[in-house]
Amino acid sequence: MAVIFLVVVIVIVVEVIAITTAITIIAITTIRHLSSPVSGLQVSRFVSLCEDGVWGVRKACAEVFMSVSCACSLATRKDRLSPVFVSLLTDQSRWVRVAAFQNLGPFISTFADPSVTGLHYNEEGVLVIGTPQDPAAPHHE
Numbered sequence: 001m002a003v004i005f006l007v008v009v010i011v012i013v014v015e016v017i018a019i020t021t022a023i024t025i026i027a028i029t030t031i032r033h034l035s036s037p038v039s040g041l042q043v044s045r046f047v048s049l050c051e052d053g054v055w056g057v058r059k060a061c062a063e064v065f066m067s068v069s070c071a072c073s074l075a076t077r078k079d080r081l082s083p084v085f086v087s088l089l090t091d092q093s094r095w096v097r098v099a100a101f102q103n104l105g106p107f108i109s110t111f112a113d114p115s116v117t118g119l120h121y122n123e124e125g126v127l128v129i130g131t132p133q134d135p136a137a138p139h140h141e
Helices: 001-034 040-051 057-069 076-088 096-101 106-111
Strands: 119-123 126-127
Touching: 040 076, 057 076, 057 096, 057 106, 076 096, 076 106, 096 106, 096 119
Parallel strands: none
Antiparallel strands: 119 126
16 A cells, blocks of 8 residues: 555656646746747746646746746736736745745846846846847856
8 A cells, every 4th residue: 555655656746847847948948039929828828837736836837937927028927927926925835935935036027127227138047237139248147
């Protein structure tokens, strides 16, 4: 009986790791294509993952939230992503809340106007000083 339980737990953990990896890959792919903003369907899918019943999936979403936010319009950030992020900050799982609070600053920074602050995220998701067209801008992580 204990062996069967252990096998079931291992299968569940492997599934959560696979889903977490998939979410991370989606976010990285999204951030690499910043020149084409994400569609409403992509945002809807991400939002549904943020509301998934498995806490590991929600935690993975919280960890990549800034990357997804960078690829969205300001209106989408305000109207669709902000309420979802608030729900992650108040999630029932402690691990999801911790991940959300760790990514609160980076998420907030995506609302800044690069023409005013001189800061923006490049294609790799690294915060840089300068204009988006300035390839010689120094990188700050």
